[in-house]
Amino acid sequence: MGRMLLVRSLQIGRSFSARAPPRALHSTIQRDAFRLIPGTAAGEPIMSLASLAFAPALLSLLGTAAVASPVTYEDIAQTIKDHRIATMPEAIASLPAEMRSNYTLMGTSRSAQNASPLFPRAILFESDSAALVATFNGHSDQANYNRLEFMQYREQTKEFELRFISFGSSVKFSEKNPAECLHCHGQSPRPIWGTYERWTGSYGDVFDNSRPSLSYKDFLGFLGAKNQHDRYRSLLSDSKHPLFPYADNGADSDDAESHSLRPNDRLGNFLGRMFAAKVANAVKQNPYFQTHRATALLGLLHESEFYISDDPTLACEGLQPEDLVAYDQQILKDLHGAYPENQYPELYKDLAVQGYWTRSFILEKLLSGLSTYNWSIEFPGKRLVEQPLYSVGTVTTEDLVAAELFEDSLFSLPELKSHFQWKGSSYLYSPSYEQRAVAPYGQWYDRAGLAYNIGSMRKVCGLLFSLAKKEW
Numbered sequence: 001m002g003r004m005l006l007v008r009s010l011q012i013g014r015s016f017s018a019r020a021p022p023r024a025l026h027s028t029i030q031r032d033a034f035r036l037i038p039g040t041a042a043g044e045p046i047m048s049l050a051s052l053a054f055a056p057a058l059l060s061l062l063g064t065a066a067v068a069s070p071v072t073y074e075d076i077a078q079t080i081k082d083h084r085i086a087t088m089p090e091a092i093a094s095l096p097a098e099m100r101s102n103y104t105l106m107g108t109s110r111s112a113q114n115a116s117p118l119f120p121r122a123i124l125f126e127s128d129s130a131a132l133v134a135t136f137n138g139h140s141d142q143a144n145y146n147r148l149e150f151m152q153y154r155e156q157t158k159e160f161e162l163r164f165i166s167f168g169s170s171v172k173f174s175e176k177n178p179a180e181c182l183h184c185h186g187q188s189p190r191p192i193w194g195t196y197e198r199w200t201g202s203y204g205d206v207f208d209n210s211r212p213s214l215s216y217k218d219f220l221g222f223l224g225a226k227n228q229h230d231r232y233r234s235l236l237s238d239s240k241h242p243l244f245p246y247a248d249n250g251a252d253s254d255d256a257e258s259h260s261l262r263p264n265d266r267l268g269n270f271l272g273r274m275f276a277a278k279v280a281n282a283v284k285q286n287p288y289f290q291t292h293r294a295t296a297l298l299g300l301l302h303e304s305e306f307y308i309s310d311d312p313t314l315a316c317e318g319l320q321p322e323d324l325v326a327y328d329q330q331i332l333k334d335l336h337g338a339y340p341e342n343q344y345p346e347l348y349k350d351l352a353v354q355g356y357w358t359r360s361f362i363l364e365k366l367l368s369g370l371s372t373y374n375w376s377i378e379f380p381g382k383r384l385v386e387q388p389l390y391s392v393g394t395v396t397t398e399d400l401v402a403a404e405l406f407e408d409s410l411f412s413l414p415e416l417k418s419h420f421q422w423k424g425s426s427y428l429y430s431p432s433y434e435q436r437a438v439a440p441y442g443q444w445y446d447r448a449g450l451a452y453n454i455g456s457m458r459k460v461c462g463l464l465f466s467l468a469k470k471e472w
Contacts, residue, residue: 299363
């Protein structure tokens with residue numbers, strides 16, 4: 001069934017929409033590294049703790065202890081000022097314990113902060129959503145050794161902000177989004193992180209497993225010296241897992257899939273979902289989307305939802321082969337209208353090698369502009385035919401953007417409402433695989449938060465196509 005979403009990973013928290021009815025964010029992961037999200041009765045929603053922080057009145061209803069607001073860059077900066085912290089080791093030690101317990105290590109780095117296997121770049125993140133990320137390295141010969149760097153995601157604006165605090169003869173606080181940071185992160189900053197299941201340069205670079213890492217010997221050397229290093233010793237460890245924060249494929253084989261030992265995967269899930277929210281927020285303001293909403297949504301369906309099949313139980317209801325051709329011709333025509341080939345020859349050279357990804361490539365350009373490739377948080381580059389969609393596990397960035405746009409469109413395209421429903425994770429994901437309501441065992445597909453019935457989706461693509469034709 002192509003890229004159908006049979007499994008979901010972590011979901012970032014969101015505040016309630018101002019529109020009625022309020023919509024809570026659902027999560028199928030019951031437990032992350034250090035937080036437990038209590039389950040609910042079958043069919044009931046599960047809200048992330050980050051969402052609960054915006055709705056404290058609901059805490060008592062769910063029987064959950066009060067949760068403090070997530071730490072922010074402003075909190076860290078104020079602590080440094082109030083306590084007159086003057087050195088990097090002191091600043092790192094003052095970071096919240098939850099950040100010093102949630103981290104990954106880069107043995108090599110293409111960032112402005114250098115790294116080496118024995119003196120890695122540490123990436124610390126807030127445990128409920130990675131809305132705040134802090135980084136530092138460990139040797140005086142490394143670039144930006146005296147800088148504690150930050151990335152802050154702002155839920156209200158769906159934007160990322162970059163800053164750093166430098167320590168030397170005095171403590172200096174940078175302005176928001178310094179020019180040197182924007183060189184890689186872009187004028188509208190975005191995170192940069194590898195795609196599942198490989199995070200090049202990191203210890204645990206393959207499935208968060210430490211043994212096949214970039215250098216297992218170097219990692220053991222780092223761990224042996226960690227507690228004597230004035231910076232790294234502030235990173236918390238777990239006595240039950242000597243290769244923490246990563247899994248040991250031998251001793252920890254039963255825990256290899258636990259997110260408590262998969263910091264690269266956790267960070268990718270969080271960053272990918274926040275970035276998708278940023279992309280979707282911008283797309284909603286895009287003139288093409290505002291005039292071609294159904295056309296865009298149709299193209300964002302999975303290839304296994306928008307296609308023709310000899311099997312009537314799978315085929316998109318009411319859609320003919322010539323309809324697919326007409327759709328692809330229309331969006332290509334729209335691309336030529338927005339970006340004439342004689343003015344943008346490089347764009348069409350890139351288009352010619354997309355192959356399977358042609359439709360996605362065209363939609364990215366129509367919805368987000370020419371600087372966008374793959375709606376990706378990988379290191380900047382162009383997606384060519386041999387490069388797959390950016391993934392945060394079984395979910396691609398396009399899936400996440402589509403989920404945001406479909407959710408928003410339920411209010412502007414009422415014809416869709418009956419086909420998408422919120423379903424609680426305890427309903428969709430029974431502990432027993434055979435009893436699960438999600439495909440292939442059940443009749444529901446989970447699309448990064450919105451669930452739809454398989455049979456119902458057969459009607460959605462035909463419905464969207466009929467609406468799209470009115471936009472052409």
